[in-house]
Amino acid sequence: MPELPEVETIKNILKSVILHKTIAKVDVFYEKVVKNDLSFFKNTLLNKTILDLERIGKYLIFHLSEGFVIVSHLRMEGKYFYYQNQKETINKHGLVLFTFTDQTYLEYNDTRRFGMLKLTTKDEYKNLPCLKKLGPEPSNVLDFNKLFSILKRKSIPIKAVLLDQTFLSGIGNIYADEILFKTKVHPETPANFISLNKLKEIVKVAVEVLDEAILNGGSTIRSYKAGIGIDGNFQTKLYAYGRENQPCLNCSSPLKKMFVSGRGTTYCPKCQKNPNSPYILGITGPIASGKSSALNYFKENGYIPISGDEIVHKLYQDPKLHKPLIRLFNESVIKENSVDKAFIAHVIIGDGHKKYKLEQLIHPLVEKRFLEIIKKTKKDEKIAVEMPLLFEAGLDVFCDETLYLDVNLKTQTERLSKRFLSVKDSLKLNQGFNVQENKKKATYIISNNNSLEELYIKLAKIIRK
Numbered sequence: 009m010p011e012l013p014e015v016e017t018i019k020n021i022l023k024s025v026i027l028h029k030t031i032a033k034v035d036v037f038y039e040k041v042v043k044n045d046l047s048f049f050k051n052t053l054l055n056k057t058i059l060d061l062e063r064i065g066k067y068l069i070f071h072l073s074e075g076f077v078i079v080s081h082l083r084m085e086g087k088y089f090y091y092q093n094q095k096e097t098i099n100k101h102g103l104v105l106f107t108f109t110d111q112t113y114l115e116y117n118d119t120r121r122f123g124m125l126k127l128t129t130k131d132e133y134k135n136l137p138c139l140k141k142l143g144p145e146p147s148n149v150l151d152f153n154k155l156f157s158i159l160k161r162k163s164i165p166i167k168a169v170l171l172d173q174t175f176l177s178g179i180g181n182i183y184a185d186e187i188l189f190k191t192k193v194h195p196e197t198p199a200n201f202i203s204l205n206k207l208k209e210i211v212k213v214a215v216e217v218l219d220e221a222i223l224n225g226g227s228t229i230r231s232y233k234a235g236i237g238i239d240g241n242f243q244t245k246l247y248a249y250g251r252e253n254q255p256c257l258n259c260s261s262p263l264k265k266m267f268v269s270g271r272g273t274t275y276c277p278k279c280q281k282n283p284n285s286p287y288i289l290g291i292t293g294p295i296a297s298g299k300s301s302a303l304n305y306f307k308e309n310g311y312i313p314i315s316g317d318e319i320v321h322k323l324y325q326d327p328k329l330h331k332p333l334i335r336l337f338n339e340s341v342i343k344e345n346s347v348d349k350a351f352i353a354h355v356i357i358g359d360g361h362k363k364y365k366l367e368q369l370i371h372p373l374v375e376k377r378f379l380e381i382i383k384k385t386k387k388d389e390k391i392a393v394e395m396p397l398l399f400e401a402g403l404d405v406f407c408d409e410t411l412y413l414d415v416n417l418k419t420q421t422e423r424l425s426k427r428f429l430s431v432k433d434s435l436k437l438n439q440g441f442n443v444q445e446n447k448k449k450a451t452y453i454i455s456n457n458n459s460l461e462e463l464y465i466k467l468a469k470i471i472r473k
Contacts, residue, residue, distance in 0.1 A: 010082045012066060012178030013221035018088055019063045025090045026114055030057045033107040041103045041118065043126040052076065052127060065142045065177030069133065077133040079126045086123035089115045142177040146214035156204045166202055167195035168269040179214060181271050182249045183221065187214050188275065189248035194282040195273045201283055248274045261405040277405040285382060288391045288406060292398035292446060293413030295438040296423035298456040298463055299394045302413060305467050306392035312385055316395035319377050320370060336365055353429060357436045371401040378403060399446050411470065412450035419457040
């Protein structure tokens with residue numbers, strides 16, 4: 009959707025080509041886009057000259073001679089195209105065509121047909137409900153205390169508030185993500201959690217982001233183009249929006265995408281902490297390093313336990329997952345209406361590509377379930393999550409701290425000898441585990457080569473911290 013910078017760019021472009029032109033004819037090819045009686049709209053505009061263009065929020069205002077005004081909103085994908093040749097105007101998405109007396113043309117084009125044009129007067133246009141209810145633009149905020157008092161009455165996510173044009177006008181999905189990223193505010197933060205100082209920072213950054221976007225001609229996102237040969241360049245400068253799974257430009261963690269109030273939202277879980285989230289300790293380590301024992305210890309000490317293995321086990325019981333697993337392996341992966349985990353283990357030991365494809369299938373589902381549990385957990389509770397591939401799956405970004413359990417080969421071999429897979433196969437299965445990289449990322453590293461009691465003594469020190 010064109011936002012404030014895009015509409016400002018369109019205004020500036022159109023001012024350079026249509027000012028002082030007189031309308032000779034109006035063709036309307038889609039009546040619903042015009043919010044007036046059609047005859048009144050077409051007849052009144054005849055012989056009117058375009059004197060000026062103005063922008064209010066995301067609305068484009070055409071000031072005409074004899075005191076008339078057209079108020080236009082582009083909605084999702086509205087565009088204005090200026091043509092010097094009538095042949096260029098033949099477009100199935102052209103909804104309204106203005107022909108000027110000098111035989112040039114202005115077309116309102118809208119593939120989604122959600123936009124609007126309303127003819128009114130210069131004395132009445134600011135009293136239209138759509139304009140009257142708009143909040144101030146970020147650059148025009150004069151009374152922060154008044155804005156803050158409105159914010160304190162809202163418990164919905166701050167992202168939703170920024171998209172509410174009655175609170176601040178001109179901010180849409182792209183720039184809301186950018187503003188929240190730069191102010192390190194989690195998009196789901198309840199609006200009434202935001203302090204007055206943080207609100208001032210949000211507005212200040214909003215002004216900076218929108219001004220920079222205007223200087224760069226806005227953003228060309230999906231099918232939106234500024235028109236008249238100018239494509240917005242600001243998308244090359246985006247820090248958050250559209251960069252899902254790419255490294256955060258501050259901390260290098262992978263950016264994540266979620267939906268907030270129905271809108272796709274890209275953010276950095278590490279830089280933009282959710283104040284409603286509980287403390288989360290991530291536990292990882294190579295196979296047979298004692299991750300389950302550590303998880304059980306934290307459970308006994310009041311932590312809510314989350315087992316990655318249990319999540320995967322439940323996923324395997326879901327019939328919806330059986331079809332993609334059969335496509336990845338073959339019919340043998342399903343045995344007696346359930347997933348044969350031993351079969352999968354033996355296949356991926358010898359086939360690194362299938363192992364990678366399986367992880368690509370399972371990791372997003374594990375993450376989704378992990379986040380569902382977090383959302384249901386109260387802020388004052390604590391979570392311990394055991395994930396064999398915590399760092400590889402990118403789930404460490406949701407953790408406040410991480411624990412790496414180290415084990416030597418002798419102890420590892422002794423423990424693996426008691427499991428259903430052979431020691432050789434188990435070690436092969438764990439070959440993709442990047443020991444050195446994971447150790448670098450971990451908050452705590454504990455060697456677990458001796459008794460359970462010794463492990464618990466070491467874990468107790470973490471709880472005390």
